[in-house]
Amino acid sequence: MLDSAILRPGRFDRRFTINLPSARDRRAILELHAKNKRFSPEVNLNEIAEETIGFSGAQLEGVLNESALLAVRRRSLTIEPQDVNEAIDRILIGSTRKKDFLSKKEKKLVAYHEAGHGVLAVVLDNIEKVRKITIIPRGSV
Structure with missing residues (x-):
């Protein structure tokens, strides 16, 4: 979003939208940024793009x-699938919050709640x- 003062008539006469990349475009972007990184053979850029x-x-x-x-924190010379999965999670839902301790009862309630999200996603297609x-727990709450 741009400040409304910047968008006043005469300053920018045309607006355009840049769409998010398609799966094919995401693959190309990943290939570009993967050039100087070492990946284990199990890492699949097509899967990451999907x-x-x-x-x-x-x-x-x-x-x-x-x-x-x-990978560096694990003292590994290569990026493994678990590194990629954790990185995606951190971008989507934030880092883990290690200070949040749940009781056994709270864990059970949270598990039911989260399972409900999964069931509804399947049932509602x-x-x-x-x-x-x-x-x-993840994120900044």
């Missing part, structure tokens, strides 16, 4: 950069596929 619907080019770059950082269901 799992990152709605990601911008900058977010895709962020996934690979975050994956590389996670939701457009977005369920990528992950977890009771691990």
